[in-house]
Amino acid sequence: MTEASATARVAIVGGGLAGSLLALRLAALGHGVDVYERRPDPRVSGAEGGRSINLGLSKRGIQALTEAQLIDEVMPTCVTMAGRVIHAPDGSTRYQPYGKDRGEVLHSIDRNELNRLLLDRAERHPQVRLHFDHRLVGVDKTARELEFEHAGARLRVRPDWVVGADGAFSRTRQEMQRGERADYHQEYLEWGYKELTLKPLADGSSAIELEALHVWPRSHGLFVSHPNRDGSHTLTLFLPFEGPDSFATTRDEDDVRALFTKYFPDLLPLLPQLVEEWMAHPVGALVTTRTAPWSREDWMVLVGDACHAVYPFYGQGMNSAFEDCSALMAALARHPGRRADAFADYERSRRPHTDTLAELSKANFVELRQKVQSPWFLARKRLDVSLNRLLPKTWLPLYTMIAHTTMPYGDALARARRQERILVGAGAGALAVAAVGAWLMLGA
Structure with a gap:
């Protein structure tokens, strides 16, 4: 067992997207930051x-x-998606723009490429140290000490404070909440996913529209396609784990082709x-979690x-994680020298x-599978x-508020519901006027 002093330094457990971004934000304020990642360096070993x-x-x-002064480096790695192309079972397609103009678009980016970019920037910062192959195995909350396993040995560190950015199955969260009055809810989707690749044509162009998200909605399955800069598309198939036409029943070449x-x-x-690709790529699981508290003392x-x-069906996992970093930094700024208050805030x-x-995100899964081809759904979207x-300042579709603003998610949903009540009321009013008019005409 060895010890390493990390006093007056922040320990971030998890070197993924949120952890590496937050390391840069804290380092920019002068904090010393140690990032501990359980996996090997993805820039050397390659991503899973x-x-x-x-x-x-x-x-x-x-x-x-x-805010992190990184956007100018990130945007050239993206492909703009101005809308989504819906592929019907008969092979026909329908284009649905994301918003009212070219300002309301999404940007497709490779998770691994973005992570490598953030890690490169973090490694170059003099205040940041990266530690790969360091698996968190224990936390002594009384001594304020972390214990990691690395290269067959145990390492204890005593950081000034700790950020858990180690994903849905966070060991930091488990250790922080161990023995405490904490809530935790985990729900798995009965569908899993598998990734495939739609390669570019021989001349390097895309086989389908490049600047769009492509969706193949079926009641029994769902394909979503994100474009890449080389003209290829990353296809993600969502399918039930069990039952007819599921991952469990699609095992060999004949099964795959039949599906x-x-x-x-x-x-x-x-x-x-x-x-x-089907045989080589694993089936992934999808989980949603809720927990409280999010912090312990300071x-x-x-x-x-x-x-x-x-779940990934609103495309907000990374965006909300990055927004967490902004929210945490803002809370720390509102409570200088009072971390416990900042964490609670x-x-x-x-x-x-x-x-x-x-x-x-759960509701949008149903929308993507079943509603995007409905005439009523499309008419409501057009309205x-x-x-x-x-009324660009007073009427905002829910999707616009979620994807194209920074309005808090709960406020966006509340506003969308108010707008829905207005539409329902207006529709009822129009029906009442029509009914009165018809009655008067009959009376005449």
Whole structure:
């Protein structure tokens, strides 16, 4: 057992997107930061294949990266997505713009490329030290000490304070809440996911529209495609774990081809390596979590998936994690020298909204699978966009508020519900006027 003094330094457990961004934000204020990541350095070993799920960078993430003075480096790595293309079972397509103009777009980015960029920047900062292959194995909350396993040995460190940014299955959270009056709820989706690749054409162009999110919605399955700068697309198939036409029943080449012939025939000629990729790539699971508290005294605090993992169907996982970093930094600025107050303020102002995001993300799963082709759903979307164009400051569609503003998630949902009541009231009023008019005409 060895000891390493980390006094007056911040320990961030987790070197993923939120951990590396927060390291840079804290280092910019003069804090010494040690980032401990259980996995090898992804810039050397390469990222784990088949499990990434490409990301859609939107306003909240852009704002956080702007605050960190990183946005000019990140944006060239993205592909703009101005809308989504819906692929019907008969092979026809329909384009749905994300907003009323080109300012309301998403940006497709490779999770691993972004993580490498953030780690490179963190490594170059004189206040940041990166420690890979360091697995957190214990926390002594009384002694304020962390214990890591590295290269077969145990290492104890005593940081000034600790940030848990180690994902949905956070060991930091488990250790922080051990023996405490804490709440924790975890829910798995009965569907899993598998990633495939739609390669570019021989001339390097994209086989399908590049600057769009592509969706193949089926009641029994769902494909989502994110574009990459080289003209390829990362395809993510969501499918039930069990039952007919599930991951459990799709085991060999014949099963795979039968599944695609039945549900996604237009994709078959575009995926010459379908069977090979299917067999090589793992099936991932999707989890949503809620927990409280997010901190302990002035010593430990959680960010990102460690305190609120969500399903990926609203495209807000990374964006909300980055927004956590901004919210934590703002709380620390509001309470200088009083970290316990800052941590409590951060949780109090943030947790109700991330709970709302969890519900929105579950609901959007149903929307993507079942509603995006409904005439009523499309008419309602068009009405929202029309009202937004007519009243740009007073009428905002829910998706616009979530993806293209930094309005707190709960406030956005409350506003959307008020707008819905106005529409319902206006519709009822119009029906009443029509009924009175008809009655008067009959009376005449």
